[in-house]
Amino acid sequence: MDAHRLARRLRTGLRGWGGVGAMAAVCALALAFALLLPHTQSSGAPAGGAGRLAHGTQARAETKCDNGAAPQDQSLSPSGGGATPVVDRIKAREDRRLIVGVDTNSYRWGYLNPNNASGALEGFDIDLVHRIAKDLLGDPNAVSFKAIPTNQRIPAIQNDQVDMVVRTMTITCDRLGDVAFSAPYFRTGQQVLAPKKSTITGYNDTLAGKKVCSAEGSTALDNLKADKGGKIPASTDIRTVVPNQLDCLVKLQLGEVDAVVTDGALAASQAAQDPTVELKGGLFTDEYYGVAMKRGSDDLVRQVNRTLENYVKDGGWADSYQKWLHPTMDQDDKKSASATPPAAHYK
Amino acid sequence: MTHPPKSSTAPPGTALPTMPAVPPQPGQAAPPPAPGPSAVPEVAPARRTAFAEGVDRLREAATTEPGRLRIIGAFVALLVVAFGAVTAWQMTDRASAADDVLTRSQPLSSDxxxxxxSLADANTAAASGYLAGPQEKPEMRRRYESDIRTAATKLVTAASNSEAGSDSARTIAExxxxxxxxxxLIETARSNNRQGYPVGSAYLxxxxxxxxxQMLxxxxxxxxxxxxxxxSDYADAKSFPWAAIGLGxxxxxxxxxAQRRNYLRTNRVLNHGLVTASAASAVVLLWLVVGHSVARAGLNDSYxxxxxxxxxxxxxxxxxxxxRSDENLSLIRRGADTTKVGDATxxxxxxxxxxxxxxxxxxxxxxxxxxxxSAGRKPVTDANGFMKAWKDRHGVAQGLNDKGEYQQARDKVIGVGxxxxxxxxxxxxxALQTAxxxxxxxxxxxAGDGKDALTGLPYGAAVLAVLGAAGAVLGIGRRLSEYR
Structure with missing residues (x-):
């Protein structure tokens, strides 16, 4: 018990400076204690969720939030819940429409095709939205799509401008404090995009002396800054920062940069628009997309999770993947880590 | 007054009736370098400097009346000629500046x-064409092309009119x-859009x-x-000709x-030559003041x-x-670019x-x-009315877009709704084009009226000044002939 208390004290002490390194250290410590004191562990002590921490060490760099759980494993189970106030309110709307915030510029995800005369949006995210609407309101087209900027995803939910956001949105610990997420519906991570003939092979030494483009305020830029001189050579030029990840493709095509680092899913979307570029190497981080909703709308979260379970089960997910993402994400029959739907772990 | 005989006697054989030349003799006054009296060719001994000798002679001449008359005549004639010359010169300057305003700097400014x-218009046409996509009207495309052509052509004109190495020349080269x-970039945007690739919007x-x-x-x-x-051409054309007026x-x-002096000595009221000179000078002065004032008024008006x-x-x-290009881009980029207004994004x-x-x-x-x-106000009033309607309709389109009715908003903006x-x-x-x-x-x-007010003034001033100077010389010469 003493050892366990010590672990807890250490953990709270380290939480103050909350870095990943600290968490990793705590994980190692907790693992050590778990191995040393199997009895204490198996007794199922509830304090601090040490059990989940121990579980976390199996994955190489899996992020854990303050409560000890991975961000994508904190959604509500579809089975629970009684009253459905939020769902009822949506159903009671005059036009019986679900209002969803989407992206309309992400090729193959949420995209307005100028050659589609109907003006209907299309893509992997859009398919999911139609499915959610079908399960919720009985009509896949009972949706009002709203194009929202990346940095307005959270405010739009908080200000009730939209019921949910389905917009290549990564589930992170920070965001969990602002919005509620569904179970993860897509596994992705950061990835490198470069011309096919380039000598760059991935997020590694081959980036030496190369100019790399990333979007302002993106996870990619954070990673590049942190890894410069570590995972990637110090000679990598990461000064090219643009407002939107798609602007990186412009720079790549104009030859102003040698590579782009962005979300694998978005990198695939870029590769789909230019046959001369491709994804290089695998995902070098682990991230999961989720449907974001307002905090406290538990019944809607459970409803969406139910849809996700069915969507995976009945092959709808796989069909959509095959249609929009398979051509650029899977190379030479080598399945991408994104090709299988992520397993749901509820709170 | 006493007239010393040595200088009052005219030498025999003098050919000039009005202003007799003085024979070369020591102590004789050398006439000042004025166009009136004919200069006396004289080989001065090189004992002293020419200037000192000239001053001495002038001083000597000033002691006799004919000598004084000669000096006065030369001086007055010189003044009248100088007045005419300065007037002609200053007004030529102003007339050419006024001409520059009308035919050079304003057209260049307008170019x-x-x-x-054209550049702003091309950008607007490109954005409109992009948003319309397959529904782009051929006129929109033509408008873009003709704007680019106009900009390129006018850049060539501007380049040929700019001084090499100047800021303007550099800007034009850039x-x-x-x-x-x-x-x-526009063509790449279009071809990507045609294939349905959203990277086209990033190019746009x-x-x-x-x-x-950069360009605008x-x-x-x-x-x-x-x-x-x-x-600066305006300022040049409008600057008051102080030197000419002062000299006048x-x-x-x-x-x-000179006339008062003449009157006091001879009791003669009129000396025809001097009156002619005065009249000519007064006309030039009046023409100068009135002409330039009218020109100024015209130029002020044109400005x-x-x-x-x-x-x-x-x-x-x-x-x-x-x-207009922002209106289109807002629907093309669909929230990909944000900005802070106060606290709101x-x-x-x-x-x-x-x-x-x-x-x-x-x-x-x-x-x-x-x-x-009213002819100038009408198109402005019209433009104002159209702008208000535009604002209202834009509000409706924006509302539709906010509600998620993108297609309807787009139709409204591209003009099919x-x-x-x-x-x-x-x-x-x-309306703005009309205005x-x-x-x-x-x-x-x-500006043309202003410029026209200066027409003939430089030549007129020159001719009248010569006339005036001749009058002055003749008038004085007539008086001088009485001493013969």
Whole structure:
């Protein structure tokens, strides 16, 4: 018990400076204690969720939030819940429409095709939205799509401008404090995009002396800054920062940069628009997309999770993947880590 | 008065009846270098400097009346001639500056304005065409092409009119480099859009940014420089000819003094020659003052009612063009670019539209206050009405877009839906074009009137001054002949 208390004290002490390194250290410590004191562990002590921490060490760099759980494993189970106030309110709307915030510029995800005369949006995210609407309101087209900027995803939910956001949105610990997420519906991570003939092979030494483009305020830029001189050579030029990840493709095509680092899913979307570029190497981080909703709308979260379970089960997910993402994400029959739907772990 | 005999006796054989030449003899006055009296060729002994000898002779001559008369005659004639020469010179300057205003600097300023406008217009046409996609009207495409052509052609004219190595020349060279780059970005945007790739919108954004952040400021810079040249030509043409007027007054004053002196000594009221000289000088002075005042008035008028109105209307047109391209880009980029307004994060182009429409409204208010007749005010009033309708319709389109009715919002903006904003923009643009045409005509008329007021003045002044000087010389010569 003493050892366990010590672990807890250490953990709270380290939480103050909350870095990943600290968490990793705590994980190692907790693992050590778990191995040393199997009895204490198996007794199922509830304090601090040490059990989940121990579980976390199996994955190489899996992020854990303050409560000890991975961000994508904190959604509500579809089975629970009684009253459905939020769902009822949506159903009671005059036009019986679900209002969803989407992206309309992400090729193959949420995209307005100028050659589609109907003006209907299309893509992997859009398919999911139609499915959610079908399960919720009985009509896949009972949706009002709203194009929202990346940095307005959270405010739009908080200000009730939209019921949910389905917009290549990564589930992170920070965001969990602002919005509620569904179970993860897509596994992705950061990835490198470069011309096919380039000598760059991935997020590694081959980036030496190369100019790399990333979007302002993106996870990619954070990673590049942190890894410069570590995972990637110090000679990598990461000064090219643009407002939107798609602007990186412009720079790549104009030859102003040698590579782009962005979300694998978005990198695939870029590769789909230019046959001369491709994804290089695998995902070098682990991230999961989720449907974001307002905090406290538990019944809607459970409803969406139910849809996700069915969507995976009945092959709808796989069909959509095959249609929009398979051509650029899977190379030479080598399945991408994104090709299988992520397993749901509820709170 | 005493007249020493040695200088009063005219030598025999003198050929000149009016202003007899004095034989070469020591102590004789050397006439000052005036066109009136004929100079006496004299080989001065090289004992002393020519100047000292001249001063001595002048001093000696001043002691006798004929000597004094000669000096007075030469002096007055010199003054009248100088007055005429300075008048001719100053008025030639002003006339050519006025001519420059009308035929060189204003057209160049208007050319620079055209470059600026064509570039902004091309950008608007490109954005409109992009948003319309497969529904792009051929006129839109033609408009873009013709704008690019106009900009390129006018850049060539501007280059040939700019001094090598000047700021303007550099700016023009930079614009010449940027223009094909811009075109390349637009074409890539279009071809990507045609294939359905959203990276096209990123290219369009890059093109728009290059236009807004680099090309338009440079074009504006060029326009301002040409405008400065216009201002300085205006200042040159309008600057008061003080030297000429001052000399005129001095010439008239000395003519009056010479006549008064004559009257006091001879009791003769009129000396024809001196009266002619006075009249000629007075006419030149009057012509100078009145002509230049009229010219100034005309130029002031052309500036107040022409140039100022043209500048304001030009600003209005640029604001309207930018508002239109922002309106299109807002629907093309669909929230990919945001900006902060106060604490709120808003779509960059939606905010840009609001800002430009405000600018347009302000420019129209100023244009209205500058318009000096109903023909000038009408198109401005029209533009104002169309702008208000545009604002209203834009609000509706924006509302539809906010509600998620993207397709309807887009139809309204590209002009296939009901009450489209495109029509309002076209109307604003046409009204502004009419207003600009009207002000251009007003400018030409007023500046032309101003320039015409100076016609003939330099030549007239020269001829009259020669006449006046001849009169003065003859008048004095007549008096001098009495001593023979």
């Amino acid at each position: 620079a304005a055209d470059i600026y406008r 614009l010449n480099n940027l223009l094909p780059q811009y075109k390349g 954004r890059a093109a728009n940014e290059q236009m807004q952040a 400021p440079k074009a504006e810079n060029l326009y301002r420089k040409e405008n400065q040249r216009l201002q 007054l001095v010439a008239l004053g000395s003519l009056a003094w 107040d009612h022409g140039v100022r109105s043209l500048n304001v209307l030009h600003d209005a047109r640029i604001a309207s063009l930018t508002a 808003v779509d960059a182009y939606a905010a840009g539209y609001d800002e430009q429409i405000d600018k347009l409204a302000k420019s129209l208010v100023r244009a209205d206050s500058l318009a000096d007749d 009901k009450d489209p904003t495109s029509v309002c923009f076209d109307n604003v643009d046409k 600009l045409g009207h002000e251009q005509t007003e400018f030409k008329q007023a």
